[in-house]
Amino acid sequence: MASTLGGLSGSLLGGYLASTFGWRWAFAPSLSILLLVLLLRRSLPNLTIRCTQLIDWVGGLLSFLGLGSIFVGMSLAGEFGWWEPKRMFSIAGLVIPPFSLSIVPVLVAVGMITLGFFSFWQRRQANRCAASLLRVGLLRKRGFVLGVLTAMLHTMIVTGVQFNLYQFVPVALSLNPFKTALTIIPYNVTMVIVLVAIVKYLVLGNRIPPKYIVCSGICLLAAGIGILYSSLHPRVTSLELMPGLLVMGVGSGLFLSYIILADSLTQLRRCMRNQNVLEFTIRFRIWAVR
Numbered sequence: 001m002a003s004t005l006g007g008l009s010g011s012l013l014g015g016y017l018a019s020t021f022g023w024r025w026a027f028a029p030s031l032s033i034l035l036l037v038l039l040l041r042r043s044l045p046n047l048t049i050r051c052t053q054l055i056d057w058v059g060g061l062l063s064f065l066g067l068g069s070i071f072v073g074m075s076l077a078g079e080f081g082w083w084e085p086k087r088m089f090s091i092a093g094l095v096i097p098p099f100s101l102s103i104v105p106v107l108v109a110v111g112m113i114t115l116g117f118f119s120f121w122q123r124r125q126a127n128r129c130a131a132s133l134l135r136v137g138l139l140r141k142r143g144f145v146l147g148v149l150t151a152m153l154h155t156m157i158v159t160g161v162q163f164n165l166y167q168f169v170p171v172a173l174s175l176n177p178f179k180t181a182l183t184i185i186p187y188n189v190t191m192v193i194v195l196v197a198i199v200k201y202l203v204l205g206n207r208i209p210p211k212y213i214v215c216s217g218i219c220l221l222a223a224g225i226g227i228l229y230s231s232l233h234p235r236v237t238s239l240e241l242m243p244g245l246l247v248m249g250v251g252s253g254l255f256l257s258y259i260i261l262a263d264s265l266t267q268l269r270r271c272m273r274n275q276n277v278l279e280f281t282i283r284f285r286i287w288a289v290r
Contacts, residue, residue, distance in 0.1 A: 010029070014181070015182075055131060056131040062121060072107055081104065082105070083101070089103035150214075183241060186249065191250075193253070194249065195253045198254070214255055217256075224246070224247030231243070
């Protein structure tokens with residue numbers, strides 16, 4: 001819920017600042033929130049939580065280097081080329097790599113190898129019952145893997161659609177950043193309304209199994225994308241985009257509401273089994289706020 005409301009308010013506020021004062025001012029709210037958190041931190045309760053589990057520094061370093069290498073390589077693809085080098089990459093006069101190949105596949109390969117070492121390290125730590133960042137056993141659970149893949153696919157599709165809309169709408173409708181955000185905002189508003197209605201009242205969960213609600217959300221999301229695609233043309237208007245965005249919002253709301261609920265209830269059951277009253281209280285309050 002917090003991330004959804006953040007995306008809703010952030011797009012409007014960022015668009016307004018970019019249209020009125022310039023795009024650099026769109027980063028000002030983040031600094032303001034940071035200062036506000038620092039000012040209010042003294043009002044937080046001073047809880048002492050004893051942690052008996054050590055931190056997996058080696059696993060953290062390996063995951064950071066592996067993912068960082070892959071992401072940096074992909075971000076440099078436009079400048080240096082995916083395979084054939086558009087220009088040479090050098091550090092202090094040293095050309096990397098020293099043969100006719102772009103730096104991008106080298107960084108991606110290094111990242112994949114590093115993640116392989118990370119996976120080996122996590123299995124080693126799990127076998128020794130030591131600290132680890134990833135519970136390797138979770139990957140053997142079909143429900144967990146399918147849930148993660150489904151959530152990842154939803155995020156990837158929605159982010160891709162919104163990214164392309166923010167590129168297409170300003171050109172097609174000749175709008176500034178703030179009016180562009182207003183044009184696309186029906187998706188976010190509808191998703192927030194559906195999320196609040198379902199998580200707050202849980203009306204559908206008493207009548208329909210959650211898995212059917214999640215599947216219905218995915219189908220509605222796909223239908224919304226199809227409606228949105230069919231409405232695109234060089235002279236499209238904001239009203240023509242709205243039906244597809246509304247259907248997408250309902251679909252994402254149905255999907256996310258029960259994904260969030262299932263994750264929260266799973267964590268709550270785990271805390272209760274472990275009889276960790278403090279952790280249970282904290283997680284229950286977080287779930288209630290959501």
